[in-house]
Amino acid sequence: MITxxxxxxxxxxxxxxxxxxxxxxxxxxxxxxxxxxxxxxxTPAAAKIPxxxxxxxxxxxxSRKLNENGVVFSDGRxxxxxxxxxxxxxxxxxxxxADFIVRVGELTALWVKDLSVRDDxxxxxxxAPQVYISWVAGLITSKLGVDEVxxxxxxxxxxxxxxxxxYGADEVxxxxxxxxAMKLIQRWTRHPIQIIQSVVESSNYMALxxxxxxxxxxxxxxxxxxxxxxxxxxxxxLNRSWFGWxxxxxCGVALEYPPVFLSLVEAAANTKVWRRNSLGLxxxxxxxxxxxxxxxxxxMETLAGKMRQLTVSTESxxxxxxxxxxxxxxxxxxxxxxxxxxxxxxxxxxxVLAIGSHEIYGLGDKAGHLDVVAGTKExxxxxxxxxxxxxxxxxxxxxxxxxxSRGNLYEVSPAGETPMKTTFSKYxxxxxxxxx
Numbered sequence: 388m389i390t391x392x393x394x395x396x397x398x399x400x401x402x403x404x405x406x407x408x409x410x411x412x413x414x415x416x417x418x419x420x421x422x423x424x425x426x427x428x429x430t431p432a433a434a435k436i437p438x439x440x441x442x443x444x445x446x447x448x449x450s451r452k453l454n455e456n457g458v459v460f461s462d463g464r465x466x467x468x469x470x471x472x473x474x475x476x477x478x479x480x481x482x483x484x485a486d487f488i489v490r491v492g493e494l495t496a497l498w499v500k501d502l503s504v505r506d507d508x509x510x511x512x513x514x515a516p517q518v519y520i521s522w523v524a525g526l527i528t529s530k531l532g533v534d535e536v537x538x539x540x541x542x543x544x545x546x547x548x549x550x551x552x553x554y555g556a557d558e559v560x561x562x563x564x565x566x567x568a569m570k571l572i573q574r575w576t577r578h579p580i581q582i583i584q585s586v587v588e589s590s591n592y593m594a595l596x597x598x599x600x601x602x603x604x605x606x607x608x609x610x611x612x613x614x615x616x617x618x619x620x621x622x623x624x625l626n627r628s629w630f631g632w633x634x635x636x637x638c639g640v641a642l643e644y645p646p647v648f649l650s651l652v653e654a655a656a657n658t659k660v661w662r663r664n665s666l667g668l669x670x671x672x673x674x675x676x677x678x679x680x681x682x683x684x685x686x687m688e689t690l691a692g693k694m695r696q697l698t699v700s701t702e703s704x705x706x707x708x709x710x711x712x713x714x715x716x717x718x719x720x721x722x723x724x725x726x727x728x729x730x731x732x733x734x735x736x737x738x739v740l741a742i743g744s745h746e747i748y749g750l751g752d753k754a755g756h757l758d759v760v761a762g763t764k765e766x767x768x769x770x771x772x773x774x775x776x777x778x779x780x781x782x783x784x785x786x787x788x789x790x791x792s793r794g795n796l797y798e799v800s801p802a803g804e805t806p807m808k809t810t811f812s813k814y815x816x817x818x819x820x821x822x823x
Contacts, residue, residue, distance in 0.1 A: 388555055388594055389643060390499055391446040396596045396618060397639025403447045409436040410443065410460055411453060417755055419460070420477075421741040422485075426492035427454070428463030430477050438462060440633030441640055441647070442495045457500040461492045465632040472765075472785060476756065484632065487654050491637075493691045494646035504690075508645050509553045511686035515652045516575050517673050520545045522666060523642065526624045527603075531612045539578055541613075543586045544606060546572040548599045552645050556592040596621060596642055628666040638666075653687045656680055709738035710750035718750055718760050724774045727794030729812035745818045748777050763789075771804040772797065778811065788814075 392398055413419050413433035421427050429436050442459035453460070466481040466488065479485050497504060509516075524545040528538040550568050551559050558564050569583050576583075586606065593599045596618040607613035625642065626635040629651060641648035655667035662671055674680040710718075715734055719726055726734070733740075738751030748759040756762075762777040766787050775789040775797065786800045788807070796807040796814055807814075 388505075388552055391444045392441040392495060392640045392644050392647060393444070393447055395640045395643045397622065397636055397642075398441060403439075403443060406437050406439050406443060407448050407451055407453065409433070410448070411451060414453065420463070420756060421458075421746065422463070422489050423493065423745075424456075424742055425458055425496040426489050427458050427460050428467075428488075429460065431464050431467050431469045432476060433464070436462070438464070440636040442492045444495060444499045446499060457496060459492045459496045459499070461488050463488065478785075483658055483660060487650065487658075490653065490691060491647055491650045494650055497690070498646045505553050507690055508649065509550070511649065511690060512683040513575055514656075514670070514674050514680065514683045515649055516546060516549050516571070518652055518666070518669050519549050519648060520575060521669055521673060522625065522628065523548075523621065525669075526621065527613070527616060530620075530624060531616075533610070533612065537607065537610065537613070539576075539582065540586055540606065541603070542576050543572055543578060543583050544590065544599070544602055546575055547587055547590055548593045548602070551593045551598075552643060556594075560592055594643075628664060629661070630664050631661075649687065649690075653684065656684055709735055714750055721760055722763055722776055724763075724776050725792040726776065727790055727792055727811055729794045729810065729815075730778075730790060733811070733815060740818075742818060745779060747779055747815070747818070766799065769799045769801060769804070775799070778814075 389395060393401065393403060410419070410429065410433075413429060413436055416432075418430055418433035419427050420430055426442070439462050442461045444459050445454070445457050448454070448460070463485070466479060466484040467477045468480050469476060470478040494508075498508070520542050524538070524542045527533070527541055533541070547568055550571060554564065559568060565587050569580060569587050572578070572583050572587070573580050589606065590602050591598065591605075593602055600616055600618055600621070603616055604614045621642065622639050626638045628638050637647060637651065641651055651661075651666060652670055655661045655664075655670035656674060661667045674683070712735075715726065715731060733747070734749050734751075737747070737749060739749035739754045739757040740747040741757075746757055748754075748757045748762050750759060759776055762780075763775075766777055766785075766789075767775075769785075769787070770789065772791060774792050777787055778790050778796065779788040781787065781798075786798060789797045789799045790811050791797070794811040796809055796811060798805045798807055
């Protein structure tokens with residue numbers, strides 16, 4: 388079981404020191420932006436940071452103290468571009484890619500932060516392990532042309548490797564751990580329990596791809612084809628299973644790291660564009676049962692929600708403090724507006740808030756790009772109603788949400804202004820509850 392994606396076979400030779408140093412500089416210069424409570428993104432303004440395809444976790448930046456809340460840093464520059472008219476200085480150009488990168492970050496942050504929830508990663512349903520077994524074992528059996536008996540045992544070993552990725556050696560090699568593994572593998576593969584038991588009892592612990600290869604070779608020591616399998620053969624055979632930015636690295640890491648693999652399966656289940664690659668086709672083939680697919684997607688959203696619950700606080704991701712009453716009064720005077728009572732309550736409790744896909748403008752020593760005064764001045768030219776102030780940027784097409792002195796909300800853009808038939812307090816409750 389590995390903690391960080393940078394401990395995987397695909398990335399362990401990569402050096403993260405320069406990335407972390409430049410992240411620290413970018414943080415000081417305000418070139419990073421929080422997306423939710425678990426992920427901080429490098430924006431196009433942070434041009435000096437070397438491109439990095441997987442999240443930088445506290446395992447890597449711990450000694451540099453980039454953050455004390457366990458967030459991960461992801462590269463958002465593949466789906467952003469600079470936009471001077473936007474209060475944040477950038478706009479999202481590919482929402483699908485953005486959602487995927489953030490999901491990888493959320494699950495990685497949860498995996499690193501809380502050991503107690505790793506069971507939940509395994510309990511998202513049978514679709515993911517069945518896809519994994521078909522993906523990895525299918526490559527070996529098809530390329531080597533093995534017989535049905537060997538193919539069945541390769542599937543069992545692959546299922547066992549998948550389980551081992553979630554636990555330490557002591558857990559999975561105990562009598563209880565082996566018994567649990569046998570039940571799971573039988574459910575996923577429908578193979579006879581006697582054969583599964585024989586394989587499980589004789590297999591060593593598998594944390595990395597090289598361990599999986601060693602178990603395969605030991606089990607099939609007399610098979611001249613299978614003993615030639617190595618980690619490179621598997622990685623090269625599967626690294627084109629996905630497409631898009633960082634596809635090869637994602638596939639390589641997914642072989643050993645559940646947060647990335649589960650993110651790939653979820654993306655293929657939810658998004659048409661990713662159903663056309665080979666891994667996506669497997670997800671569609673094995674997820675023909677609509678109830679099973681729906682259950683998996685719901686379980687994934689619940690899993691990601693656990694990270695939001697762990698990290699939501701009354702401070703921004705950099706530890707900012709809410710404003711004093713004097714600062715709130717000064718902001719209203721500078722803008723020539725009166726904040727609604729429910730918005731004042733929000734300011735005193737949160738200052739600003741980043742949760743899920745939402746970023747609520749506010750005040751405080753770390754408001755940064757979410758400063759309500761600067762943001763309101765930037766978009767006030769769009770206002771038709773007097774006394775409005777910005778609440779949130781929708782992130783696309785220069786669309787914003789603004790509020791009036793009573794807390795009524797409006798959708799504002801260069802195209803016009805539309806009442807939203809809701810209030811700030813109701814909207815905030817929905818955002819925090821995840822019911823937006």
